Amino acid sequence: MEPDEWKAATDLTLLRKKLLAWYRQNARDLPWRRTRDPYHIWISEIMLQQTTVATVRGYFERFLDRFPSIEDLASAPEEAVLHLWQGLGYYRRARHLHRAAQIIVRDFGGQFPTDPDEIRGLPGLGRYTANAIACFALNHRLPIIEANTRRLWTRLTAATGNPAKPPLATSLWQLAQDVLPKREFADFNQGAMDLGSMICTPKSPECDKCPLAPFCIAHQTGTETQFPQLAPRRAFVDVEHVTVLLWDKEKNQLLVTQRPDDGPWAGLWEFPRVEKRDEEDHLSAATRAVKSFTLQEFQTRSAVMTLRHGIMHFKVTLTCYEAELLRSTPSKATVPSGIRWVSPKDLPTLPFSSPQRRIIARLLKHPVPERRSRAKSRRDSRSQDVT
Numbered sequence: 001m002e003p004d005e006w007k008a009a010t011d012l013t014l015l016r017k018k019l020l021a022w023y024r025q026n027a028r029d030l031p032w033r034r035t036r037d038p039y040h041i042w043i044s045e046i047m048l049q050q051t052t053v054a055t056v057r058g059y060f061e062r063f064l065d066r067f068p069s070i071e072d073l074a075s076a077p078e079e080a081v082l083h084l085w086q087g088l089g090y091y092r093r094a095r096h097l098h099r100a101a102q103i104i105v106r107d108f109g110g111q112f113p114t115d116p117d118e119i120r121g122l123p124g125l126g127r128y129t130a131n132a133i134a135c136f137a138l139n140h141r142l143p144i145i146e147a148n149t150r151r152l153w154t155r156l157t158a159a160t161g162n163p164a165k166p167p168l169a170t171s172l173w174q175l176a177q178d179v180l181p182k183r184e185f186a187d188f189n190q191g192a193m194d195l196g197s198m199i200c201t202p203k204s205p206e207c208d209k210c211p212l213a214p215f216c217i218a219h220q221t222g223t224e225t226q227f228p229q230l231a232p233r234r235a236f237v238d239v240e241h242v243t244v245l246l247w248d249k250e251k252n253q254l255l256v257t258q259r260p261d262d263g264p265w266a267g268l269w270e271f272p273r274v275e276k277r278d279e280e281d282h283l284s285a286a287t288r289a290v291k292s293f294t295l296q297e298f299q300t301r302s303a304v305m306t307l308r309h310g311i312m313h314f315k316v317t318l319t320c321y322e323a324e325l326l327r328s329t330p331s332k333a334t335v336p337s338g339i340r341w342v343s344p345k346d347l348p349t350l351p352f353s354s355p356q357r358r359i360i361a362r363l364l365k366h367p368v369p370e371r372r373s374r375a376k377s378r379r380d381s382r383s384q385d386v387t
C-alpha cells in the first residue's frame with residue numbers, strides 16, 4: 001500500500017497514543033537519553049551509526065571523559081580521537097566528528113548550532129543524524145528515519161519498493177513527519193526507534209507484543225518478513241592480505257606506517273601491509289610490503305600468524321610475517337612522515353585497526369626476549385633470504 005493511502009485509512013491519534021504508552025513502559029535507559037546536551041547526543045548518534053547500543057555504551061562514556069567539551073575535542077590531535085575510537089570501526093566517523101568540532105569552535109564560538117540546516121551542514125551529519133540532534137536536544141519537531149523506523153513504517157504500510165531510494169524513501173520521510181504528534185514528538189520518535197529495534201526486529205518480529213499490530217498491513221497479511229524490500233547486499237569477496245613485523249633488532253623497534261587520508265582505516269597505523277596478488281606467493285608479497293616503505297636491506301623470515309576479519313564486503317585472510325633489518329637505522333636518519341619506528345611496548349599508544357590490534361595483542365603476550373629466541377630458532381631451521 002502507498003504510505004499516503006495507509007495514512008488516510010489509519011486512526012493516527014490512536015496510533016500515537018499506543019506508541020507513546022508503550023514507550024513510557026518500555027523505553028531503554030540509555031546514557032545519552034539522560035541529557036539534552038546536543039554535544040552528548042551528537043556523539044552518541046554518530047557512534048550508533050552501524051554499531052550496536054551495547055558496544056556504544058562504554059565508548060560513549062570514555063569519549064566524554066576524555067573530551068568533555070566541544071573545545072576539548074576540537075583542540076585534540078586527530079590521533080588521540082582515532083585512538084579512542086579504536087574497535088568501533090568506520091573511522092571516517094571519528095575524523096568527521098573532529099573536523100566538525102573544529103568548525104563549531106571556529107564558526108559558532110564553540111556552541112552547537114541550533115538551526116537544523118546548519119547542523120546538517122557539518123561534516124558527517126546526514127538528514128537522520130541532524131534531525132535526531134535537533135529533535136532530542138533542541139526540541140525541533142522533525143521526523144526520524146533510520147534502519148529501525150524504516151523497517152517499522154514499511155511493515156505498517158506494506159509499502160513496496162526500495163525504502164532506501166526515492167520515491168519510497170521520500171514518501172517514508174513525509175509519513176514520519178505527518179504522524180508526529182504536536183507534543184511529545186521526541187518521545188514518539190524514540191518510541192518508534194525502540195519498537196523497531198526491540199519488537200519489530202528484522203528476522204522474527206514479535207507481533208503479539210506489538211502495540212501497533214492493529215494498524216499493521218504486513219501483520220494482517222502475514223507478510224512481515226517480506227518488508228522492507230531492500231536491495232540485496234553485495235556478495236562477500238575473499239581476499240588475502242600480508243602484513244609484516246619488520247624488526248630493527250638493535251633498537252628493539254618495529255616499523256609502522258600511517259594509512260592515507262582516505263579509504264578504509266584512514267589515519268590509523270599499521271604494520272606494512274599489501275593485498276597479495278594472484279601471481280605471487282605470500283613471501284613475495286611480504287617482501288613487497290616492506291620494500292614499499294624502506295630502502296634499507298632486510299630479510300623476510302617466516303609467517304608467524306594468520307587471522308581472519310571482515311571489512312565492508314571483503315572477507316580478509318591476513319597473514320603476518322616477520323622480517324629483520326640487516327643493519328640498524330642510523331640514529332640521526334630522517335624518517336619520512338607517515339612512518340615510525342616504535343618499541344613493542346609503545347604500540348598501544350597509537351591507533352590501529354582491530355585486526356592489527358589482534359596482532360599486537362599476540363605480540364605483547366610473549367615477552368620480547370622469549371619471542372626473539374623462538375624466532376631465532378625458527379630462522380635457524382626455516383629462514384629464507386629473499387632480499
Ligand code: SF4
Binds near residue numbers: 201210213218219
Ligand atoms: S505488527 Fe509485527 S510487523 Fe507490524 S509493526 Fe508490529 S512487530 Fe512490526
